[in-house]
Amino acid sequence: MGVRLRAASVAGPGHVHEGLPNQDAVLIRHGRDWLAVVSDGMGSHRHARLGARATCWAARQAVREQPFDGDDRDLIRALYRHWLARLVSSRVMPADAVATCLLAWGQADGRFRLLQLGDGLILGRPVPAEGLAGRAAGAFGNETTGLGLSRHYSDWRSARGRLLNRGDALLLMTDGISEDLGRTDGLVAAVVASMRGKGARAARAALSRALDAWPTPCHSDDKTVALVYRT
């Protein structure tokens, strides 16, 4: 049994309408271990796109230097410091590049770690079946935090688990998708099933088509998804 990673990201109709680029970013890497990151650059900030891309880069640097069995706080601090360094090198202020961070980092034996800061959703099969992070009780849509805004460890959600059986999976998505979900029960299994028989390129095309054809009225956000599943 192995692990496959798939991802897709499409610009939302709102950005397409205004001629703006996709402000989400996604990264999937598979070597001795594997990594999936999705990030949503907050559209109200000037360098949102850079912030999201820097999140993916920073996550990759952080997992390279941190032990898999290490402390969540150390991993977060490493990721955040790489993100800030990337912005400094681009002469961009953190407040101008606020971005969410959803990360899944795993090993060949199926063990995984999850981190989330800000909106979006990490769903797992079998866990976390209900999603990793819920919004604060009184919050409204798009009322989120992110790198460049949050300074507190308690803003992060984390979990650890294991992909043991064929079909076990993790689905990371930005809030352009998660805010429009009517239900989540069965979603991970459905997305895994839709990947059957598809190579990486065909899988990305299929996911992109599904996101481009999103049926919720007035949907406007960029949409990004990353899938990790056990084969």
Added chain:
Amino acid sequence: MAMKDFAMSTARPLPVIILADTSGSMGADGKIEALNQSLRDMVKSFAAESRLRAEIHLGVITFGEVARGHLPLAPAHQIGGIQEFAANGGTPLGVALTLARELLEDRDLIPARAYRPVLVLVSDGHPTDDWEEPFRALLASERAQKATRIALAIGADADEAMLRDFGNDPEVRLFHADNAAEIVRFFRAVTMSVSHSSRSQAPNRPLALDYRRTGADPDELDLEF
């Protein structure tokens, strides 16, 4: 089953709630007529919005003699018309604030995916009931306190201190209207602002970002930025 089968079939709402004073004093100098015309124009303008990013939902609570919800929060493009309000009785603002708080706290009417609501208070007089406790309750409500609040003081007799306390948008000072035409202008300004917001990249943009350092907080991640 495809991914789209898990998606909502309804748009993300941007709720706008009008708290309109319809007390007896609004009957003078064409004020109630101006309010009625302004609300009709607002419904038409919101209904005509492109709904590219958000669907504007409008609700109206009046307070004159009694306070009541006249227009349940509904998509503006589905509102067929709005009734003419008559000016009558005292100014039970406290009950109106309670109705507004209950509406803002109702997760069925305003789901978590909704954009930050806008609450507009329009009044020409001094409240005749105990409004302070309901106002405190609104400010203490985890959800209701997050609404953007804008106020219009009509005439020199309006309780401006109260109305100034009501507003929470640093970009928007307390508005004054001394005549019917200015009431209409105020509603046009609110309509344009909400419409612009519904088309913007960030319909929910926070009013202010707090970057204050909090000192030796064990929860802090000790980051230098």
